[in-house]
Every structure is written in structure tokens, then in C-alpha cells.
Amino acid sequence: MEIRFDHTTLGQRVLFGAGAAAANIATALRDLGASRPLLVGGGHTAGVVDQVSEEFGVAGHIREVVQHVPAERAREAVALAQDVGADAVVAIGGGSATGLAKIVARDTGLPVVAVPTTFSGSEATDIWGMTEDERKTTGTDLRVLPRVVVYDAELTLGLPPDLAVHSGLNALAHAVDSLWAPRADPINRAMAGEGMRALVPGLRRLRADPEDVGAHEQVLYGTYLSGVALSSAGAGMHHKICHVLGGTFNLPHAPTHAVVLPYVAAYNAEADPESDARIAEALGAPHGAAGLWDLAREVGAPDSLGKIGLTEDDVDLAAELATAAIPESNPAPVSQENVAQLLRSALRGDDVRR
Structure with a gap:
């Protein structure tokens, strides 16, 4: 049987280790040459956020995220990233936090470091989604693929x-x-x-x-x-x-x-x-x-x-x-x-x- 296919493997770094989220985020940002990250999410991971904030000059922090990425919230996030001069986006949370960070990346070109606290899987894809006028639009764009994914099982322990x-x-x-x-x-x-x-x-x-x-x-x-x-x-x-x-x-x-x-x-x-x-x-x-x-x-x-x-x-x-x-x-x-x-x-x- 003949096998033929055209496969593309997307380039992405994965840092995996329980209890190592803060250290691995720092490694990812340093290796990306970033020093002023915009944080997205992280509401129930205060310890990790504090450690990242101590080491880097965090440019801003969007604490509240909404599922399905409402367009208005997305535009506000893009404007904030530009206004504060962020040089990377760190998304700490589930698919909603990652999804918002992806729109920022799509519209600004900033690299994303995704730190999942659920099992959404959005961090592994170059798929973005945004909702406006009760219609969800999705697409693919290599700019939205997180450059680094930081997995830490201790961050998912708090899930109900x-x-x-x-x-x-x-x-x-x-x-x-x-x-x-x-x-x-x-x-x-x-x-x-x-x-x-x-x-x-x-x-x-x-x-x-x-x-x-x-x-x-x-x-x-x-x-x-x-x-x-x-x-x-x-x-x-x-x-x-x-x-x-x-x-x-x-x-x-x-x-x-x-x-x-x-x-x-x-x-x-x-x-x-x-x-x-x-x-x-x-x-x-x-x-x-x-x-x-x-x-x-x-x-x-x-x-x-x-x-x-x-x-x-x-x-x-x-x-x-x-x-x-x-x-x-x-x-x-x-x-x-x-x-x-x-x-x-x-x-x-x-x-x-x-």
C-alpha cells in the first residue's frame, strides 16, 4: 500500500515539570529576550505570578478573562499590550486566557508563553477564536502559536x-x-x-x-x-x-x-x-x-x-x-x-x- 502525505510539524518548545512553573517561565522569557511581559490570567496562581513579577518588569496584567474571547475584550488587550510596550505575553490559565493571548499575538506579533492550568489544549495549536455579535470566528495563524508551553501539574491540582x-x-x-x-x-x-x-x-x-x-x-x-x-x-x-x-x-x-x-x-x-x-x-x-x-x-x-x-x-x-x-x-x-x-x-x- 502506497503512503503519501504532506505533514507540517509546528515549532514549539515545551518545558514540563511539577513545581517548576515560575522557574520555567523565567527561562522561557530570558531565552526569548523578553523583559516586559504582559500577564494574562493567573488569578488562582498568585505565587507564580508574584515570582514572575519579582524577576521581570511586568508591563501589565489582565486578570479577568472571559470564555469564547469577546471581540471587545480582545481589542482592549491588544491596545494595552501596545500602550505599555510589552515584549511578550504570558498566559496563565485555561483556554480563555490562552485564547486572549493569541489574539494579542496575532495583532502585535508578540511571542506567547502559555502556562495551562486546565487541560484545554489550546496552548498546542495555532488556532485562534474570537466572538462578536453572537458568532464565533476561528482561524489559523502561526503568529498565535505559543512559542513556549510551560506545563506544571501542581497548577492543575486546584481544578474542581x-x-x-x-x-x-x-x-x-x-x-x-x-x-x-x-x-x-x-x-x-x-x-x-x-x-x-x-x-x-x-x-x-x-x-x-x-x-x-x-x-x-x-x-x-x-x-x-x-x-x-x-x-x-x-x-x-x-x-x-x-x-x-x-x-x-x-x-x-x-x-x-x-x-x-x-x-x-x-x-x-x-x-x-x-x-x-x-x-x-x-x-x-x-x-x-x-x-x-x-x-x-x-x-x-x-x-x-x-x-x-x-x-x-x-x-x-x-x-x-x-x-x-x-x-x-x-x-x-x-x-x-x-x-x-x-x-x-x-x-x-x-x-x-x-
Whole structure:
């Protein structure tokens, strides 16, 4: 069988170590030649923020971040970075902090040092997103790829157990969605597979003991691999649906991914049995969608879109917007009617195993 593909591996430094966040941030900034960073986030990591502030002349600090990156907040952040003469951006937080820093980087060219405190995976991608007039726009730009990622499992220990598993399932969605994304190839499939093999047992360990540092490290490792796979392959059907649900209907980011994922996996399973088998293997299940469904309930994820804010009145508009955004590369044919049916099943919490 002939193998042909065109793969790009994005250049990014990763500094990984529990309890080493402040030291690694300092190393990253010094090596970037930065001395006046703009801090974004860091609300519950005061110790790390204080240590960075002691060593560097912090140019400014945006403490409050909002999910889905509202355009007005993004423009304010860009203006602040320019006004204070920042020479780098340090994002300490989840996907919202990283997302805001990415817009600053896109519009100013400043390098980003991302310090995740959740398992969002945004730090591993060159994908940006911003919401304006109830529409979330996304794109790719190498300027937004964080130049350095600093992983410290001690920073994720403070996550509430529910948020931790929701965030981890969001990371799992990166791996799954990359399997049928527009630029899927053997290399990012391999990274997605290893990401899933790290995330699934890691999430189970995390649910059993939220203070297990080893579990946090395992999930962070899987999160990074899954994010790299998505960044290389591009966003597929799952992410396009979730972007609409978040940007237009303001559904919470990680729980939305956790709910929608099994339904998209079920939708594509017959058209892409190879990917379904990869997902099933990682989950130890007969089928990918069934395994994702069971895992979500095992770790305590929400079981329907209805429980996190979507209504029947929202479905048709959501289906229209999502259908227009879903890539043509999706293995199963996509129609507005089929996407609406998928959303109604997720709205009710229908069992995908039937």
C-alpha cells in the first residue's frame, strides 16, 4: 500500500515539570529576550505570578478573562499590550486566557508563553477564536502559536473535580476530531492515538483521586499530544459544531465538548471504521462512540446539551451555522437535517449505544 502525505510539524518548545512553573517561565522569557511581559490570567496562581513579577518588569496584567474571547475584550488587550510596550505575553490559565493571548499575538506579533492550568489544549495549536455579535470566528495563524508551553501539574491540582474531567474530555475531543479533520495524516493519527492512550486512564485516575499529581501529569501529556494532532490536522466536524454552540449560544466550552463528542463519533463511525477502531482501542470498548459515551458518564460529565443551556428553539439555527462550517473532508456526508438530528439527540441525551 502506497503512503503519501504532506505533514507540517509546528515549532514549539515545551518545558514540563511539577513545581517548576515560575522557574520555567523565567527561562522561557530570558531565552526569548523578553523583559516586559504582559500577564494574562493567573488569578488562582498568585505565587507564580508574584515570582514572575519579582524577576521581570511586568508591563501589565489582565486578570479577568472571559470564555469564547469577546471581540471587545480582545481589542482592549491588544491596545494595552501596545500602550505599555510589552515584549511578550504570558498566559496563565485555561483556554480563555490562552485564547486572549493569541489574539494579542496575532495583532502585535508578540511571542506567547502559555502556562495551562486546565487541560484545554489550546496552548498546542495555532488556532485562534474570537466572538462578536453572537458568532464565533476561528482561524489559523502561526503568529498565535505559543512559542513556549510551560506545563506544571501542581497548577492543575486546584481544578474542581468536575471541571478537571470536563476539561480532560475536551482534550480527548482534540485527538478524536483530528482523525477525520481536513489535513489528517499518519503522523498526527499516531499522536492522536498516543494522546488518547494517555488521556483515558489518566482521566479515570483523576476522577478516583483529584489530588493524584501523576494523574495530572498523564492528562497534561495526553492533552499536549492531542492538541498537536489537532493543530496539524485542523478542526473537524466536532469542533465546528462546538464553536457554534459556544459562540452563538454561550454554552460552556469544556462541558459542550464532553456532551457532543460521542454523537459526532457515532455519526462518522460507519464512514470511517479505521478511526472508530482507533478510538475503541484506546477506550477498551467495542465501538468508539460507545466507549466515549461510557467514559463521559464514568467520570461524571453532563449527559445532555439541554442540561447546559441549549433549547429546542436553538437547534435549527445551530444546525444551519454548523453545517456551513463543517469541512468537506468529513468522512460521512453532512446535511443541515442530519446535523439538526445529531443536535436533538445530544439535546435530549439519547444513548448512542442503541
